[in-house]
Amino acid sequence: MALTPDELAAVVARDIPAGSYVNLGIGRPTKVADHLPAGSGIVLHTENGMLNMGPAATGAQIDPDLTNAGKVPVTELPGASYFHHADSFAMMRGGHLDVCVMGAFQVSAAGDLANWHTGAADAIPAVGGAMDLAIGAKQVFVMMTLFDREGRSKLVPSCTYPLTGRGCVSRVYTDVAVIDVGPSGAVVRETFGITLDALSARLPVPLRAAASS
Amino acid sequence: MSRTSFLETVEEAVGGIEDGSTVLVGGFGLAGMPFDLVDGLIRQGAKDLTIVSNNAGNGEVGLAALLRAGRVRKVICSFPRQSDSHVFDGLYRAGRIELELVPQGNLAERMRAAGAGIGAFYCPTAAGTPLAEGRETRIIDGRLHLLEYPIKGDVALISAHRADTMGNLVYRRTARNFGPVMATAAATTIVQVSGIVPAGSLDPEAVVTPGIYVDRVVAVEQRHYTVEGAR
Numbered sequence: 001m002a003l004t005p006d007e008l009a010a011v012v013a014r015d016i017p018a019g020s021y022v023n024l025g026i027g028r029p030t031k032v033a034d035h036l037p038a039g040s041g042i043v044l045h046t047e048n049g050m051l052n053m054g055p056a057a058t059g060a061q062i063d064p065d066l067t068n069a070g071k072v073p074v075t076e077l078p079g080a081s082y083f084h085h086a087d088s089f090a091m092m093r094g095g096h097l098d099v100c101v102m103g104a105f106q107v108s109a110a111g112d113l114a115n116w117h118t119g120a121a122d123a124i125p126a127v128g129g130a131m132d133l134a135i136g137a138k139q140v141f142v143m144m145t146l147f148d149r150e151g152r153s154k155l156v157p158s159c160t161y162p163l164t165g166r167g168c169v170s171r172v173y174t175d176v177a178v179i180d181v182g183p184s185g186a187v188v189r190e191t192f193g194i195t196l197d198a199l200s201a202r203l204p205v206p207l208r209a210a211a212s213s
Numbered sequence: 214m215s216r217t218s219f220l221e222t223v224e225e226a227v228g229g230i231e232d233g234s235t236v237l238v239g240g241f242g243l244a245g246m247p248f249d250l251v252d253g254l255i256r257q258g259a260k261d262l263t264i265v266s267n268n269a270g271n272g273e274v275g276l277a278a279l280l281r282a283g284r285v286r287k288v289i290c291s292f293p294r295q296s297d298s299h300v301f302d303g304l305y306r307a308g309r310i311e312l313e314l315v316p317q318g319n320l321a322e323r324m325r326a327a328g329a330g331i332g333a334f335y336c337p338t339a340a341g342t343p344l345a346e347g348r349e350t351r352i353i354d355g356r357l358h359l360l361e362y363p364i365k366g367d368v369a370l371i372s373a374h375r376a377d378t379m380g381n382l383v384y385r386r387t388a389r390n391f392g393p394v395m396a397t398a399a400a401t402t403i404v405q406v407s408g409i410v411p412a413g414s415l416d417p418e419a420v421v422t423p424g425i426y427v428d429r430v431v432a433v434e435q436r437h438y439t440v441e442g443a444r
Contacts, residue, residue, distance in 0.1 A: 071242035089318030132318030
């Protein structure tokens with residue numbers, strides 16, 4: 001069976017090493033936080049200036065001065081810290097952040113990322129922190145469905161949407177497979193409800209199986 | 214005493230902002246947005262402005278109201294399009310406002326550079342993307358970098374939690390965001406705070422923006438506004 005978004009979030013959470021500093025993108029990646037094991041020592045970064053961000057705020061906890069990058073009210077955990085925007089992005093660009101998890105429109109087998117602009121003529125472009133995160137974190141994980149609504153693969157030989165960054169994605173987590181990408185091409189780590197052969201037949205990029213561990 | 218001026222009213226605080234100014238406006242969404250100063254700027258009447266801010270206005274208030282009033286020629290920001298950015302969207306689609314889209318980290322670092330006297334810097338963000346078109350590049354340590362120039366403001370409008378009578382500032386939580394960087398990057402930095410305290414009552418170790426960067430301070434009543442996405 002293909003994974004539900006929640007199940008996929010749990011798979012991503014499983015692969016984040018204990019003690020990592022992690023940035024979770026807006027939307028689907030935010031769900032990963034719900035699956036991080038208690039006591040893992042994983043510290044969440046939000047690019048609007050905070051480390052050790054806690055869960056979403058409810059009721060009396062809501063404070064307009066405390067939000068995540070999606071502008072949703074959140075909470076702080078003991079040991080949290082605040083800093084200004086230049087420090088927050090220096091932290092990513094300087095290679096201090098271990099993992100960032102983002103959504104994508106397309107990822108190429110070489111690890112190019114397209115997730116900020118569909119390229120449509122009437123679209124108003126907005127990039128936010130995506131380009132800084134893409135080149136800054138030590139590992140960039142992408143979470144997405146492998147196929148779009150028309151059944152086209154979002155893992156592609158070369159992105160047709162405008163790029164967010166070149167060669168920056170290390171791994172793609174999808175509802176049907178987890179695939180490493182990069183200079184040596186697409187390597188399938190695991191599949192969900194589909195065989196490697198059946199997957200290969202549907203994708204426009206050559207796939208290799210990961211050496212079994 | 215410091216050379217920071219403490220004004221009684223928002224009108225005095227935003228006095229003298231000239232047509233054609235580049236105005237840095239703090240805030241990330243609603244957090245840290247200097248609503249009173251922006252409203253004051255609307256009443257003050259300066260036009261043909263270039264606004265530098267992370268977003269391009271939410272709903273009908275703050276920057277959105279400034280845009281609707283027709284005072285803004287150009288917006289330099291990272292994320293104009295939001296669920297409630299209809300004022301900007303309409304002006305942009307009608308070709309009545311110019312947009313320079315800058316990745317969020319570059320936006321912050323270019324202002325940091327302006328405040329720190331850095332002539333320009335190389336940065337890998339956006340290399341190889343459409344935002345790199347026509348830009349000067351250099352390969353450093355095997356990696357493609359783009360040359361980035363500072364963004365300097367004529368004026369910065371920011372919101373902080375408290376000021377002391379030396380102009381030192383502290384902020385609250387994620388409302389800090391662009392404030393400390395913008396305070397360094399403008400010729401005149403104007404700050405709204407929820408309270409002014411005597412010199413010596415802020416812990417010097419905890420001061421975030423030293424008063425040397427702060428030109429004018431006005432205390433405003435804390436405003437209660439709705440939070441996006443609150444549940």
